[in-house]
Amino acid sequence: MDRKLLEKLEWRRKEGTVRSLSLSKLNIDFFSNDYLGFAQDGFSTNEEFKFRGATGSRLLSGNSEEALSCESFLANHFNVESSLVFNSGYSANLSLLSTIPQRGDTILYDELVHASIRDGIRLSFAKAISFNHNDLGDLEAKFKLASGSVYVVVESLYSMNGDISPLNDIAKKCLSNNAFLIVDEAHSVGVFGNEGQGLVQELKLESIVFARVITFGKAFGFHGAAILGSKNLVDFLINFARPFIYTTGLPPSDYKLIERLVNNKIIQSRQFDLQSKIEFFRKDLIDKHCYPSDLKSPIQIIQTENIDLTITLAERMKMNGIYTKPIFSPTVPQGKECIRICLHSFNTKEEITQLKSLF
Ligand SMILES: Cc1ncc(COP(=O)(O)O)c(C=O)c1O
16 A cells, blocks of 8 residues: 555544444434435335335445445455445446545556546546556556556456456566556456456455455346455545445445355356356357457457448347347447457357357
8 A cells, every 4th residue: 555545544543533434323313314214114014115225325324234244255255355345336446546546646557448447547636647458568668657656457357348457467567666456357256266256366466456346236246346455445445435435325235135146156157157158159250250369258259340340230130139239439449349249157059059140
């Protein structure tokens, strides 16, 4: 953790203004936003409609035993000191990038990172420089333009073109350049790692990576996200990350569900099914404009020669009841328009064969 940040936190501790997540033991509620009492199970006697809302932000009335238990489970499961749950991956990235790099620091980011990272960078006072996608030489060159503390931001599995980051080499570069590495694992958790912990853990890079962003809305099939890192990082976010501080927390039941979904023994067999479907999809595709090269990626791309062919192919698929996602500029650079195919453990071989017959 950057010394500047620790000093800021220490200053708040000395001043007595440090924020921390506490559980209120009060019986008489004059602090939550539950104006009509609906968040207390009082809405209906019908089981289907019973719920308990957060009633406020985590720092006010919205903290719960469930939230704290989930965060300590996540820290343990992902082999890291601390974790902090966010309402979405978008707000996790916004928090991390807008809060941690300070004025005078530099953010080096892969040109293909997700919009939520870019928006966080826009809100930051740090200087930001992109490097060519997965290009270690360009990253090295960009280190020479950096000043202050340097943060390198990558995704482990890129959401739009489905290729995997050379994380080992990037981690080495960060070590030799004294930089903090941030890895967005939104699309890797669940899919990779022995029990779905993602690529950072599969590569045993937990102690080198400064912060990981994981999401629960993709392979885990729910919603929400978490930042994984040191206790200092989490304390800093609790104190300074506005998208965390100024929003209503998740309902307690969501934390329970997140814990159950992540700690799910079925993950391995689903991972196995998924990998066999990816292998089946890629078989005999060599001459069919299919990339990326990553054999294990659930995101596969069909690159057509031009935008008209992309539109025609997408239409043909739709007419056959097959839903894929055509990606146009500016999401991808002009001339790189493509069809994005997300493979799942539940897609049957017949479905995949039908899909392949269309291009
Ligand atoms: C790489 C990446 N990071 C973050 C997010 C945002 O996650 P969420 O949908 O939970 O807001 C996404 C969503 O598509 C993503 O692809």
